[in-house]
Amino acid sequence: MKNINELFVSKLKVLNIGLKDFNGNILNSGGESINVNWTPPADGDPELLEIIRKIKESSAAGQ
Amino acid sequence: MKKNIIIQKNSYFDSVELMKFSKALKKLENINDAQLIMGTDANKKFLIQMGLKDPKIADAAPLDLIIYMESESDLFEEDIILMVEEVMSKTASTTSSLYEPSSIEGALKTYRDINLALISVPGQYAAWEALNALRNDLHVMIFSDNVSLEDEIRLKTLGKEKDLLVMGPDCGTSIINNIPLGFANRTNKGGVGLVSASGTGLQAVTAMVHNLGGGISQAIGTGGRDLSKEVGGITMLMGLDALMADESTKIIVLISKPPASEVADKIFKRASEGSKPVIIYFIGENVESPRKGDLYFPKNLSHCAIMAVAQEKYGSIPEEMLDYSTEFRNTPPRPDTGLFIRGLYTGGTLADEAITILASNGVDINTNLHHKSARPVKDPLVSEGHCIIDLGDDFFTRGKAHPMIDPASRRKRLQIEIKDPHTAVMLLDIVLGDGAHEDMVDALSPALSEHSGKIICAYVLGTDLDIQDMASQLTKLKELGVFCFESHSDMVEFASKVVGSWS
Known part of the structure; x- marks a missing residue:
């Protein structure tokens, strides 16, 4: 079975990354959700984030 | 101080x-x-x-x-x-577990059966998190906006390679396996499957399907740019294929603003090759014929829902349902003052649909939206003539909460419009559901209670399962003397009739 159709017949389990309210809404409607204690990567520094992104990209390309 | x-x-x-x-x-x-x-x-x-x-x-x-x-x-x-x-x-919002992982990888070590990531972090970080989720074989819904087109193409291309859904960026609404994600209404499970590039369009149709006694198998949001030439409708085509193969789905509804012509051709071709009937609503596009084989072309969002429920319940869409018209038994009321229709919307698609309907009835509209049948307003803060304003537009929401969440800006503007002697009819959308304000009618009531002499109309988008309790919202509106509608197009046709009665 293809991935998307497999999702439709599986139990939905959400990983919530961002607004905490969404996590609560899913739980309140009977769904399963795990909230990530998210903070901006690289301490919210856009320049540092770009450097990390490039390093990750080049390591992913080399895999 | x-x-x-x-x-x-x-x-x-x-x-x-x-x-x-x-x-x-x-x-x-x-x-x-x-x-x-x-x-x-x-x-x-x-x-x-x-x-x-x-x-x-x-x-x-x-x-x-x-x-x-x-x-x-x-x-x-x-x-x-x-x-x-x-x-x-x-x-503070409650969370389910004592342990909150700090990353996708950390979460997957503990919870191996996670299958979808819902991402609503600030836009500059959203692509990063989405890419990470896809690499970990998760389906993704990206609620965040401000993600570049290049990143969207990259994410959707990877999703396609791995047969993983990439809903968004800027995807406000989805319902997967009967669980509402983002801003969505709670609905019964059933046989209507949707793929939509419009968030409020998806909400309007899913809510009305539920209210008519039907149910939703899956409702997949794509984000507003999916049907652009550059993205090529990747998510809509994948969603369409998946719904065609899904046993629970009996009929498919596709909703979007008019797509790039080459993308529209691909969608028509793919939809007509499938084994299930498909309702296609490209908002604002002229409909030549309501039916071509197993493809159906409704006139508006309400018509989408009516056709879908007929097919779901009875296995076919009867001939008489191929047309949609709104009949009003009573003579339209007449406001004490004013000449113009003024719409203050929180849902962009609804504002768009209002302009399309009013323009087709010969009403000249001014708006802050880009619409081929309306004139742009000089200043979005000041209404001119008949005027439809989308308060969810970036102009109003930059650095502020969306008016579906925080009603303060609409309440202030509503007070101004109601006091304006040129205003005759007000059009409002009251969107209920997860993510929306807990009591929009109460929040707007200081403005609504001062409406003497004006005709105030409200389209209430919601279901009896929504946390706000749709029935009590309708009761409160009626007590305030507001004309209430559960079909958006009916409200706009009503407004057309009111102004048409003296022009």
Whole structure:
């Protein structure tokens, strides 16, 4: 079975990354959700984030 | 009056949590104003524009919490911090588990059966998190906006390679396996499957399908750019294929603003090759014929829902349902003053549909939306003639909460429109469901109760399963003398009739 159709017949389990309210809404409607204690990567520094992104990209390309 | 600024180092909260905290603090005795915001460059600029010159603001880092509080009398810093902590402990959203992982990888080590990531972080980080989720074989819904087109193409191409759904960016609504995600209405499970590039369009149709006794198998949001030439409708085509193969789905509904012509051709071809009937609503596009083989072309969002429920329940769409018209038995009411229709919308698709219907009835419309049948307003803050304003547009929401969440800006504008002697009819959308304000009617009631002589119309988008209790919202509106509609097109046709009765 293809991935998307497999999702439709599986139990939905959400990983919530961002607004905490969404996590609560899913739980309140009977769904399963795990909230990530998210903070901006690289301490919210856009320049540092770009450097990390490039390093990750080049390591992913080399895999 | 005393103004205080306090910086709390390394104390990150999301924007909705901060809005809730700020709102709760403003209600406290002795507090005139309170703003809790993160120390991003944009937020610091906003505080400086407000006239705050405290040097601590400039030193705040993006992960630092800035507490701004304006009080009647002097407050010690310790007291303010205690007050904030108390409000946070009372109003913070609940989470399910004691352990909250700090990354996708960390989460997957503990919870191996996670299958979808819902991403609503600030736009500049969303593509990063989505890419990570896809690499970990998760389906993705990206609620965040401000993601570049290049990143969207990259993410969707990877999703296609791995047969993983990439809903968004800027995807406000989806319902997967009967669980509402983002801003969505609670509906019964059933045989209507949807793929939509329009968030409120998807909400309007899913809610009406439910209200007509039907149910939803899956409702897949794609984000507004999916059907552009550049993205090529990747998510809509994948969603369409998946719904064709899904045993629970009996009929498929596709909704979008008119797509790029080459993308439209691909969608028509793929939809007509499938084994299930498909309803296609490209908002604002002229419909030549309501049916071509197993493809159906409704006139509006309500018509989509009616056709879908007929097919779901009876296995076919009867001939008489191929047309849609609204009949009003009574003579339209006449307002005491004014000549013009004024619409204050929170849903862009609904505003768009209102313009399409009014223009087709010969009403000249001004708007802040880009619409081929309407003139642009000179200033979005000032209505001209018949005027439809989308208050969810970037112009109004930059740095502020969306008016579906925070009704303050619409309430103020509504008061202005109602006092305007040129206003005859007001059009409003009241969107209920997860993510939306807990009691929109109550929040707007100070403005609605002053409407003497005007005809106020409200389209209530919701279901009996929504947390706001649709029935009580309708009752409150009726008590305020508002004309209520559960079909958006019916409300707009009603407004056309009202102005048509004297023009």
